[in-house]
Amino acid sequence: MAAALNRFISRSSDKCRPFFQLLKKREGFEWGAECEQAFQDLKKYLAQAPLLSTPDPGEILVLYLAVFEHAVSAVLLRDKGPEQIPVYYVSKTLLDTETRYLPLEKLVLALRTATRKLPHYFQSHKVVVYTEFPLRSLLRKADFSGRISTWSVELSQYDIDYQPRTAIKGQVLADFVAEFSPTVAPQPPTRQERKVEPSRRKGKAPAEQDALEWKLFVDGSACNTGSGIGIVLFPPGGVMIEQSVRLGFSASNNVAEYEALLVGLNSAKTLKVKRIRVYCDSQLVVNQLSGEYEARNEKMAAYVEAAKSLLNTFERVCIEQINSGQNSHADSLAWLAAAVPTELKRKVAVDYLAEPSIGRSMDLILDVNQGTSWLDPIVEILRDETLPTDKKEAHKIKTKSARFWLSPEGKLYKKSFTGPYLLCVHPEMVQKFLHEIHEGTCGSHAGGRSIAHRAITQGYWWPHMQEDAKVYVKICEKCQKFSPMIKTPAEDLVPLTSPWPFAQWGMDIVGPLHKATGNRKFLLVATDYFTKWIEAEPLAKITKPMIERFVWKSIITRFGVPYSLITDNGAQFQKKFKTFVPNMG
Missing domain, CATH: 3.30.420.10 (Ribonuclease H-like superfamily/Ribonuclease H)
Incomplete structure (x- = not known):
């Protein structure tokens, strides 16, 4: 019953937890006072539960999240001015390992549970999540755990906005939000x-x-x-x-x-x-x-x-x-x-030297004013949350931005699940990076694929790395002069036996085979030399008229007059058949 009414019950996993605990017991099934109280509370709630509503197409929906010790819940609402009307209730009982998640990880788990159970709402509507916790910054933070990183990429496909929670409109959410922040018991002092x-x-x-x-x-x-x-x-x-x-x-x-x-x-x-x-x-x-x-x-x-x-x-x-x-x-x-092996007292002054005493051996001059590039829209949405006016382009940039992180210094990094974050390189700096890696101080004039891999291991990334590296290697003068040459001796070019499709066919007769329907026991097969296309027809007898009909029906009418037909000069391919083929064109 609880499973069927789950969408109508706020925090259903928390309300039905005594039932779940009782059903886990293989022996000693006993309906106690706790189960009876939960059952009575559930009946009382269903007697006065609010009616659910269906949202209009394109309507902006509101989502509230709740985190408890053994369950997470969410409620999807329609914001209708003075009141908020519920659309769907979602609840999940936490596994034993999930109960040990951090509080903010449980909050993101509640949001992920809602998106998985209600994907049709999140795909067709913009959803505003009202919360007092920094979910936006958490999902874009650099040093979060692996599960948060995975959830962040999964949630980036939806149009979700995060706003501070305002006043509750109506009694529908009073009980749901009142227990949103569970009390934290004071922790004893640690060994540290x-x-x-x-x-x-x-x-x-x-x-x-x-x-x-x-x-x-x-x-x-x-x-x-x-x-x-x-x-x-x-x-x-x-x-x-x-x-x-x-x-x-x-x-x-x-x-x-x-x-x-x-x-x-x-x-x-x-x-x-x-x-x-x-x-x-x-x-x-x-x-x-x-x-x-x-x-x-x-x-x-x-x-x-x-x-x-x-x-x-x-x-x-x-x-x-x-x-x-x-x-x-x-x-x-x-x-x-x-x-210091001495008993005398002394004072040691510690000074500060800002520049090397011998001066700089060389000055590195870089372009200060760099032009526009693919980095600019991603930096703008991560820094100022500025989206393009085009809705499709805005959704595309917002989805792509979830894979990047903007440092406090304004540098853009590409996220990585298994390795460190990679610094994004401006397109105007790509050639300088390739020059340094390929033929710089420690360059080894490696190939394009090796150069791209070395750039990643050194902490850099840009789109189409391997293609840019391969192009750079091809125009390297030293590689063209001193790279290993092919030692295979040159030979005359061999012309193709079939210059274009369906120009040259090979034809032969297979059989006799076991008799099939219609007393068919031979198989006439023709194969195109260029495409390896096969045409075949079973025959009861292999006479010259039947072979001529096969060539006309299966080859000429379908693929045109061939340039040549190659056979084994059998009796069926002699005399009249040799005059039949030239007459076709």
Whole structure:
């Protein structure tokens, strides 16, 4: 019943979920309170369900999407001024793997489900999707997952527009949209973020406290030449403070990490810092201070106790684990202290050199003002959403633009499912690219197909790459002079045996064969030398009149008088037959 009434029920998969769960059980089928409540709610809904409507040809339709924990839904509507009339309800129960999709991926899945179940509406109408989420930018983003990329190409064939959701018109969508944004349960802190927070003092709001928070990056390094620590302290809105300290004693990496933390906290304490956020790339230090790891020896336990004692002197402290790439500044200072074998204090000034000291060896001059090309319409629709006035051309450009991506710098890239994005080359720059790849500094004068493949592997693309590369190779002077020559000796040209179709035929008799209807046991066959076309006729007797009739009916009347007929000079092709053929023309 639910399957038959699916199009009339809003969020049918969510409403019928208790039934689906019950039907999955092979044993212990029991109609419980949850199923009874769902059944009563379904009857109540069908008793007051709104009537569905049929859209007019060319009418713009409206689509709302809903995402829930175990189902996605969509409703297609007609916008009639003060009210919105439903056209079709679509709902899908999520598979176990689909329940683990990201929320925005589930939203795109709901849209894809609607297009697959209602393709006739999407192909004949423009559909406006009202949503509070950035679906347009998501489908055009460069770093999305593989399934989003596939769905983006699939959805690009339809005329779909995305607009912010406005006020709901009427009670039809009240329940559908009210539960559109499910509440998200608070997540526990991950292993990459451990907080050590003493009791927060009263008197200031959390936002104001975060604005006064200092940031401390610490790192330690131990090597054969010695040990060192690096500290970077960022005050709120102030000047960065750096410290590079060489340890005068032998220390392991873990000891160096703890020393960096203690020295950094002491420096912050000296500056009378009250609120601080510490970033460290040592998993051991962060987890021991949070209590998840236990110190196994007395030395580590002493460091943990000293660090916790120092942390309690601050009003608010937060310790987070980051990766080494995010802590590169402090890591460089630690390596500097560990690599310099001296006990003397020193200051190292770091300057900035913008240009090479020897100057540029050559200047590269490029055309600044490039003419119009195939890139311009795609760039305009991706940047400004500007479409041509012609409807067919606009649909063509919009479909093609889904395969491209515009970077923030204004460069156009072609999307790729299995490889990196390819930079689109302007037509005026194609010859320069081919010259550099074919005969440039690292050019090997390869063939056209190899040049096109090399351009793709280096991250470039333009239409008709192989054709342009083949043409360029043909006009390369060095390739014409020094390319390998064909060593096969020349021979006289052999004329064609049949210069045009149906000019020369070969004819022969096959048989006797097993008797067929009409006592036929011979087969008269004629084959054209040029087209290999075959004409055949079964015969009971192979007399000269029958052969003449076959030539007249099957060859001359259909293909014209042949230039020559080749036979094996059998008895049937002698005397009268030789005079019959020349008389035909």
